Amino acid sequence: MSEFLDLVNSYVWSNALVYLCLAAGVYFSIRSKFVQVRQVPEMLRLLVRGEKSPSGVSSFQALTMSLAGRVGTGNIAGVATAIAFGGPGALFWMWTVAFLGASTSFVECTLGQIYKTRDQLTGEYRGGPAYYLSRAMAHTRAAGAFKVYGYIFAAVTVLACGLLLPSVQSNSMATAMSSAWGFSKWWVAVGTVIVLAFVIIGGVKRIAAFASVVVPFMAVVYIVLAMIIVLLNADQVPEIISLIFSSALGFDSAFGAIIGAAVMWGVKRGIYSNEAGQGTGPHAAAAAEVSHPAKQGLVQAFAVYVDTLFVCSATGFLILSTGAYRVFEGESESGAVIAEGGALPADTEVGPGFAQVGFDTLWSGAGASFVAISLAFFCFTTLVAYYYMAETNLRFMLGRHAKVQIPGVGGTLGTGLTMLLQALILVSVVIGAVSTATEAWVLGDIGVGLMAWLNIVGIIILQKPAYLALWDYEKQKKQGLDPVFDPMALNITGATFWETYERRPQTTAAGQTSGD
16 A cells, blocks of 8 residues: 555656646746735735624634644644755755745635635635636636536545545644653544544634634744744854755755755645645635735735745754754665764654754753644644635535435534534544554645645636736725725626625725715
């Protein structure tokens, strides 16, 4: 089975997907006139000025829901893995993916808002790739093909987020806790399942409330402590930056032979971490209550920066500045060691252990505990986000059939299958916690890769409405208005939610309604 999964993973994560992700990011950046640079001030403004309603969460809550999915084990164990098998240069390619991926995230998340709908059972906003893949072409001859495409994406996402990806998070969490405190992985699994069940059964509102408190707090604490250690080693920072760039571009003699691995691991772990193009961000984006889809597209573009440029960079600089790394040839721990920082004990496995040793330099003996606590929060919030995405796609597949009553049971089909999905993800958490890290990561990579293939191809085809929304938003902002969205005025079809959305009067910066 292990060999079969490795074979599948090699096909999913071929060079074609790596270059597709990079090329898509370049194209979207040019097409949007580098929205990820031009609109940074607006992104920050929108973070603190949001709306919410009984159906939708605020922009900030949607951001934290998205970050809950983005900020996880990939920010700690993923960065360590990228450095171990791709060298320090992998960090450069993670930055590249983040910069280009911010434009990709804008496109997919704006599409998620444009084609969102209301849940048949709860009335909450739902959306994501399955929704825009099936709705954007609803009035064309290709409607049938894209509807099928949407269902394929939904099925893959239920499989990936409900079964494959949770195992990676629970495995990293259980491994870190076992290493730090000697806990049995079974006890970690049971405890995680109990708390996770309480959160996910509460629905999107409880998920949003939980994420809006936990994610910002842990991200800030983690970044601050990592940066303190980097500052204590400030004299090494110029050398580290030089090493990152030289090894990324093949100028460093020690890492010149693995430049291909640097690109592959940097892009793979970058996408796994920030999820730009993977199709996960649009699910949280669609849950937000906004007057214009571009608002949440901009907020979600900034989420990519938070994940990779802040959290991943903090981990990378922590590991490199403290010498807590080892680089292997052949993309495996069985390969020859071609470089190392000298601070790692010989028995340290690739993964959270790199960061644990790095934190130990600040407070001897505390590194393992701090990383375990960080992973507990990061991984748990990611598990919550995975469940939300799996549930959203399950509801898409059910459609109006979600309200069908199950004979002799007294519940609806939607409720019954939702409970089954909840059980599935809880079982996945247990299996992942007690599995080996290698098996868990291979399953996670397959899930991420399949979603990325389907979503990136889809948004390349469907991108136009996202740009129409962006130009419309910027035009209204120049007029001093708080932008509101009217898809019919922009000749955008299939946005049925917005066609019937009750629009507020447009207001100027001074608070006057337009036309006063």
